[in-house]
Amino acid sequence: MDNWLCRWYGCFYVSIVKNYPRPQLIIGASQKDKNLMIFLQKYLQCKHIRVRKDNFVIFTVSSSKDFQEKIFPKLVTKTNRSLLKTIKRIFFQKFRKIVLLILEKKHFHFSGMETILKLKLFINNSILKHFNKNKRFL
Numbered sequence: 462m463d464n465w466l467c468r469w470y471g472c473f474y475v476s477i478v479k480n481y482p483r484p485q486l487i488i489g490a491s492q493k494d495k496n497l498m499i500f501l502q503k504y505l506q507c508k509h510i511r512v513r514k515d516n517f518v519i520f521t522v523s524s525s526k527d528f529q530e531k532i533f534p535k536l537v538t539k540t541n542r543s544l545l546k547t548i549k550r551i552f553f554q555k556f557r558k559i560v561l562l563i564l565e566k567k568h569f570h571f572s573g574m575e576t577i578l579k580l581k582l583f584i585n586n587s588i589l590k591h592f593n594k595n596k597r598f599l
Contacts, residue, residue, distance in 0.1 A: 492516035
């Protein structure tokens with residue numbers, strides 16, 4: 462089971478770039494954990510790792526297809542229940558709905574984009590509230 466994957470600290474984030482929703486999973490770690498991030502990259506078969514100037518390592522997934530084929534199957538049970546706990550479960554459910562709407566091409570219609578924007582607002586505002594409360598992010 463992929464329960465260990467649920468213990469990483471990261472966030473689900475959605476941005477809008479040129480009127481197109483861009484879902485992202487962002488996981489960060491210090492330079493000393495770079496090998497773990499490389500393992501995570503290989504395990505999830507996703508390509509994007511970068512190192513910031515302060516040596517903080519960032520792993521990012523932003524492909525809706527990668528979410529559907531590689532990430533979601535590792536974060537849900539066979540009965541379609543999320544393995545995530547606490548507030549992350551709610552973020553994941555809303556984030557997953559956004560990705561599914563994108564894959565179904567519903568973001569090209571007003572009602573689909575409106576739904577995505579409402580879900581995005583919930584996810585992103587909740588992340589900002591958490592950041593302001595704890596004064597740290599990633």
